[in-house]
Amino acid sequence: MTDTMKPKTLCAIALAAAAFVGASSSHAAEWSDTSVGYRYGTKFAEPYNPNDIQKNILNFTHASGYKYGSNFVNVDFLMSDSKENSAHEIYVVYRHTLDLGKVTGKSFAFGPVKGLGLTAGFDVNTKSGDNYESKKRMLVLGPTLFVDVPGFLSVSLLLLEESNKPRTLTTGRYTYDTHPMLNLAWGIPVGKTLFSFEGYMNYIASKGKNEFGGPTSPETNIDATLWYDVGTATGLGKNSVRLGVGYQYWRNKFGNPHNVVGSEAKTPMLRADFHF
Numbered sequence: 001m002t003d004t005m006k007p008k009t010l011c012a013i014a015l016a017a018a019a020f021v022g023a024s025s026s027h028a029a030e031w032s033d034t035s036v037g038y039r040y041g042t043k044f045a046e047p048y049n050p051n052d053i054q055k056n057i058l059n060f061t062h063a064s065g066y067k068y069g070s071n072f073v074n075v076d077f078l079m080s081d082s083k084e085n086s087a088h089e090i091y092v093v094y095r096h097t098l099d100l101g102k103v104t105g106k107s108f109a110f111g112p113v114k115g116l117g118l119t120a121g122f123d124v125n126t127k128s129g130d131n132y133e134s135k136k137r138m139l140v141l142g143p144t145l146f147v148d149v150p151g152f153l154s155v156s157l158l159l160l161e162e163s164n165k166p167r168t169l170t171t172g173r174y175t176y177d178t179h180p181m182l183n184l185a186w187g188i189p190v191g192k193t194l195f196s197f198e199g200y201m202n203y204i205a206s207k208g209k210n211e212f213g214g215p216t217s218p219e220t221n222i223d224a225t226l227w228y229d230v231g232t233a234t235g236l237g238k239n240s241v242r243l244g245v246g247y248q249y250w251r252n253k254f255g256n257p258h259n260v261v262g263s264e265a266k267t268p269m270l271r272a273d274f275h276f
Helices: 007-025 100-104 230-234
Strands: 031-044 053-066 069-080 088-099 113-128 137-147 152-164 179-189 195-204 219-229 241-251 265-275
Touching: 088 100, 088 137, 100 113, 113 152, 219 230, 219 265, 230 241
Parallel strands: none
Antiparallel strands: 031 053, 031 265, 053 069, 069 088, 088 113, 113 137, 137 152, 152 179, 179 195, 195 219, 219 241, 241 265
8 A cells, every 4th residue: 555545545445345354254154234334523533633623434344143253344434624634544443253162062151251252353544644644554362251241242352463654654664562452342222222332442551662762551442322223213124224322532542642632532423324
């Protein structure tokens, strides 16, 4: 990927990646869910930028399960307003979780935990238009606990191997110290209503020195949404169309210390998604 990629090129890459991964992960699937979505907020924050940033975000999401585990892929296409030089970003997340109970035929249940998995995957991004122009590459690996709740709740402890090559870095890619992340992901119905509460929480330990020799700090990223099932309410089909109100809290964004302007985001969002 080059530093001069145009937004249309980025969009084409995102759509191709989503189609490829979604098609391959759904092979021999026992269940699958694919959606396209949109979210909007006016108070996004970026490190070293003192402004509240407006962003329109389109996303493609695919989740599927097969005999021995599950796949998850999400592709975000983020479009900022002039407060971030109308920057464009593509961020891709892929996770595969192997269900160790299904693989071995043994039960790993204890207390509120109903099963144990092994999760591996990657994050990849490319961004153009801002001063940093991130090109993140990250591998993840670690155990996952499946908690017995209505809907789902998973708790993962993942080891991260992350590198980046921003525009301002004149040498090769910079690799941070290997560091852990505690991840929670959930999707829980609100009683017998048409509402559900979904989201994730990442607590990421410090990753050592940054590419310019400065310190990094532990970061907390909480992204939660209260969804309403419009599809059921209108007879279009359960969860086929959903509207939601979301909120993201991100402290020490990308590991930047809290005294860095723009390192803390408190972002209300409006959301919609369409499942097929």
